[in-house]
Amino acid sequence: MESLQYFLPQVWFAILGLFLFLYVMLDGFDLGVGILSITASSEERRGILMLSLGNVWDANETWLVLMGGALFGAFPLAYGTILQALYIPVMVMIFGLIFRAVAFEFREHARTKLYWNIAFGGGSFLAALGQGFALGAVLQGIAVDSVGNFIGGTWDWLTWRSLLVALTLIQGYVLIGSTYLILKTEGDLQTTHYGTAKIASITTFIGAVYLTITTPIFSESARDRLFDPPLVYIFALIPLLGALLIFLLLRSLYLNQEKRPFFWTLLLFLLSFIGLGLVVFPYIIPSEITIYEAAASPSSLVFMIVFIGFLIPIMLAYNIYNYIVFRGKIIPSTAENKR
Amino acid sequence: MEFLSDTVVLSRLQFALTAIFHMLFPVLTTGMAIYLIVVEGLWLKTRNKNYYYHARFWSKLYVLNFGIGVASGLPMEFEFGTNWTPFSQAVGDFFGSVLGFEASMAFALEAGFLGIMLFGWERVPPIMHYLATIMVAIGANLSIFWILSANSWLQTPAGGEFINGHFVVSDYFQAIFNPFMLNSVLHMFFATLETSLFVIGGISAWYILNQRQSEFFALSFKIVLAIAIAVTPLQLYIGHLSGEQVYHYQPTKLAAMEAQWETIPAGESPSWSAIAFPNDKAEKNDWEISIPGLLSYILEIKPQLSESVLGLKEYAPEDRPHQIGLVYYAFRIMIAIGFFLAGLMGITVLQWLRGKLSLENIAQQRWLLRTWLFSIPLGYIAVESGWIVRCVGRQPWTVYGEIRTVDAASQLPASDVLASLTTFAVVYSILFFFALYFAIRIIRAGANLDLPVPGENISPELDTNKAQHIPNSRPAEAKQ
Numbered sequence: 001m002e003s004l005q006y007f008l009p010q011v012w013f014a015i016l017g018l019f020l021f022l023y024v025m026l027d028g029f030d031l032g033v034g035i036l037s038i039t040a041s042s043e044e045r046r047g048i049l050m051l052s053l054g055n056v057w058d059a060n061e062t063w064l065v066l067m068g069g070a071l072f073g074a075f076p077l078a079y080g081t082i083l084q085a086l087y088i089p090v091m092v093m094i095f096g097l098i099f100r101a102v103a104f105e106f107r108e109h110a111r112t113k114l115y116w117n118i119a120f121g122g123g124s125f126l127a128a129l130g131q132g133f134a135l136g137a138v139l140q141g142i143a144v145d146s147v148g149n150f151i152g153g154t155w156d157w158l159t160w161r162s163l164l165v166a167l168t169l170i171q172g173y174v175l176i177g178s179t180y181l182i183l184k185t186e187g188d189l190q191t192t193h194y195g196t197a198k199i200a201s202i203t204t205f206i207g208a209v210y211l212t213i214t215t216p217i218f219s220e221s222a223r224d225r226l227f228d229p230p231l232v233y234i235f236a237l238i239p240l241l242g243a244l245l246i247f248l249l250l251r252s253l254y255l256n257q258e259k260r261p262f263f264w265t266l267l268l269f270l271l272s273f274i275g276l277g278l279v280v281f282p283y284i285i286p287s288e289i290t291i292y293e294a295a296a297s298p299s300s301l302v303f304m305i306v307f308i309g310f311l312i313p314i315m316l317a318y319n320i321y322n323y324i325v326f327r328g329k330i331i332p333s334t335a336e337n338k339r
Numbered sequence: 340m341e342f343l344s345d346t347v348v349l350s351r352l353q354f355a356l357t358a359i360f361h362m363l364f365p366v367l368t369t370g371m372a373i374y375l376i377v378v379e380g381l382w383l384k385t386r387n388k389n390y391y392y393h394a395r396f397w398s399k400l401y402v403l404n405f406g407i408g409v410a411s412g413l414p415m416e417f418e419f420g421t422n423w424t425p426f427s428q429a430v431g432d433f434f435g436s437v438l439g440f441e442a443s444m445a446f447a448l449e450a451g452f453l454g455i456m457l458f459g460w461e462r463v464p465p466i467m468h469y470l471a472t473i474m475v476a477i478g479a480n481l482s483i484f485w486i487l488s489a490n491s492w493l494q495t496p497a498g499g500e501f502i503n504g505h506f507v508v509s510d511y512f513q514a515i516f517n518p519f520m521l522n523s524v525l526h527m528f529f530a531t532l533e534t535s536l537f538v539i540g541g542i543s544a545w546y547i548l549n550q551r552q553s554e555f556f557a558l559s560f561k562i563v564l565a566i567a568i569a570v571t572p573l574q575l576y577i578g579h580l581s582g583e584q585v586y587h588y589q590p591t592k593l594a595a596m597e598a599q600w601e602t603i604p605a606g607e608s609p610s611w612s613a614i615a616f617p618n619d620k621a622e623k624n625d626w627e628i629s630i631p632g633l634l635s636y637i638l639e640i641k642p643q644l645s646e647s648v649l650g651l652k653e654y655a656p657e658d659r660p661h662q663i664g665l666v667y668y669a670f671r672i673m674i675a676i677g678f679f680l681a682g683l684m685g686i687t688v689l690q691w692l693r694g695k696l697s698l699e700n701i702a703q704q705r706w707l708l709r710t711w712l713f714s715i716p717l718g719y720i721a722v723e724s725g726w727i728v729r730c731v732g733r734q735p736w737t738v739y740g741e742i743r744t745v746d747a748a749s750q751l752p753a754s755d756v757l758a759s760l761t762t763f764a765v766v767y768s769i770l771f772f773f774a775l776y777f778a779i780r781i782i783r784a785g786a787n788l789d790l791p792v793p794g795e796n797i798s799p800e801l802d803t804n805k806a807q808h809i810p811n812s813r814p815a816e817a818k819q
Contacts, residue, residue: 055458066439069440069443072438076430079435087759149424296436297432300433304436315451322454322455325463326459
């Protein structure tokens, strides 16, 4: 029974990590394409960009809703405290997501596309910005009292460091969005996004390097854990693998490969995630509240594992099926794409 | 303007606004999903391509509503944490897991198959497409199950107990299937269906009135009418059962719904107040018009009350709701609409039986069709009124009898909440306007009856086989 109290929160930490990873990966390219749409040179191109997301954007956003629900159920203390502390960035994210979500259909029907272009691009940017600040704020720590109630100020999340996390996340989204577009488009449009992918991979790399170096300097708890064997070896391995992946990514971009850039970017995201997980674990509010303190009662956790755990493979299966049905390039010139 | 600096009031207003706005969209999509199953099923069975065109036409309105539904649903998932932190932390074990189930079982299913339902007509075999449509409908309606289970638990908490202000679940089954749950789920299920039927029927009536594609839209008019025969009376009955439950479980809400200040002992046959001006300060109705002997029929379908009806004055002011007028009138609006729609269904069916709805006669039923057109917003108004009765009537509690709303709210700076509330109000007003504007545009454009039907060659010179294999193409849609 004693071990169960450790095991269950760990399982839920892993499940939440999975949801967050799926969200950042899937809505990552989604938001990235949205941000890239700001720079699209023509209405036709912008149309193709949105077409590439038409059938997946809502399914991708599911993972955020799911993460919200799972965090609420499995770690109610953290759900409440984090969201209260991050009121402003969370609202920014929500309004961003609202704007971009409605832009899909509204733009389709509107005669003046401009407003909905702004809603789509600007909304995607705001959503990514809000998420980046939220992530940055959680990593830098949230002021709580002994029982986990938020005691900080409403602007605590706004620091240079969280701004840097936000900018890096936006770069990451632009990168994965660019590689997704390389996968889905052809010709000039594809060439453009080879270019954006190259720039974004460099800027993401710079941000990631800076964050990797400074995390142990800023976070005492992370330092204590990460520099003890055996974790220190893994921790040392992550930057090396990261550099290797960036190299492979840039190489595939320069060789004009179509599928590999997306694949290497995914691995890069996965690696960053493992890194983040190692830095944060076993905390859910870093350096203050552990997953064991924030967890719901064991019976709740078991009940949720039975329900949601059973559904995860099913959800993955039909989401994969959706991607298989709509695989391949978007061909906008066909009459069928004109509504 | 004292409330502008009261975080609790602002958070309540924000929750009310976001919930009321959000509700407008899933109401239509969950109900219409069932209609889409019906028409697509009819198409597969009869191969009459008009049914296919119905599936295509109405799904345009479906996706417009779905997009805003997703967008406005998102804040709901996070607002519990941002604005209702103490509540979330106290009941997250149960309430949060139910929201997690809703996301994983319902919303994920709906969103996961929606892409195929909308854009997959020529990419998957018809039977697979039909399966996707069914999954979308199941997903949407499972949302009703979980959300209403969670909300019912706030009304009649069960399946565990509060220990140090923290709800510990002992029996999940009891908590999910709490006393209010079953009726509430059915009431909401039929509410979305009924609203959608009258929206589809009303829009169809508009086309027939304007003699545009009359034959085509007479078809949808009759399909929804046929479904409404069962739905409208059932909804009235389930509504009655829900009222009876309030009578037994939530006496303060019942008293507010009836603006009943004094207790009525069992055995009496009291009058039912039809119009009143409740005065919360004086603890009485300033004036009212009432119908003698009706209340016991409304509550129990009996001439005398078998239990007493507790008046508001039985409770200390801090233990009872205070927006009595709002709850009282919202309740009356809801039931008036329920009866009106059932009556409209009855009259229309009568005309149908008399042969007045045949193709040559239907356009002459101008007043009937106009009434249907006018009824389009009524379902929405009834649904929103019902939610107002349900949640304003529950006050001062967030979890009835357990957690007070004042204790449930996050201690945020009022300026933060005022800023987000104002933004929601502005953004949602814009979205509401454009949703309506684009919906009208879709309706004005009419149905495209020249679309290629999957599996059929439209004309010999067009090679449809080739088109089917173009990856990632959206099927053609109506728009010239």
